[in-house]
Amino acid sequence: MIWYRDVLLFFRNRLKLMAVLFVPTLLILFLGTGLATFFPNYDNSINFPHFFYSGIFVLSIVVNVFDSTISLVWDKEFGFMREILVAPLSKTEIVIGKIAGATTRGLFQGILLLMVGPILGIMPNLSQLLLLLVLIILISISISSIGIIVASYMKCVESFQLISQLVVSPLVFLSGAFFTLERVPKWIQTISLSDPIFYAL
DSSP states (O other): OHHHHHHHHHHHOHHHHHHHHHHHHHIIIIIIHHHHTTOTTSOTTOOHHHHHHHHHHHHHHHHHHHHHTHHHHHHHHTTHHHHHHHSSOOHHHHHHHHHHHHHHHHHHHHHHHHHHGGGGTOOOOHHHHHHHHHHHHHHHHHHHHHHHHHHHTOSSHHHHHHHHHHHHHHHHHTTTSSSOGGGSOHHHHHHHTTOHHHHHO
16 A cells, blocks of 8 residues: 555656656766766776766666655655554554655666666666666665655654755765776775665666
């Protein structure tokens, strides 16, 4: 029930669906390709558009999944959570439903971005696709779990949106999504080892 409701609300929001598809695609096609012209001789071993694609791929999934957990704050703020709690559902089942809904959104986001890959010449084989899908599921579960922990302490949507920036931004920038960590100071490399997105990349 929890999973179905969250997924239904997501797919009914056409504006959000368009943003999920077009914003990452525009960033990959235009910003990634444009930035590559500034670093033509940066490192011959790095294909900048491909490198940028992987960063946007993970960033989009992380932001989309974390954003989905805001529904928990909405439910608490507008009283729907009280109705859920009186239903014959345990708190564990509620959390699993929220995580399942967020993971579905992450998979949807990932599949859309995989369809953009061939435009840049990125065409993974079947085994790589299956591995990517497993990776998307693992990222979605871990990020949605963090989001639910944060949302459980929030009393209003505005507070969650502020905290989400403080949580997601360091995770993304320390993951190596937009720059190689081999050339950054040692202390940044050490902190990056505690970032779950680092291992996804």
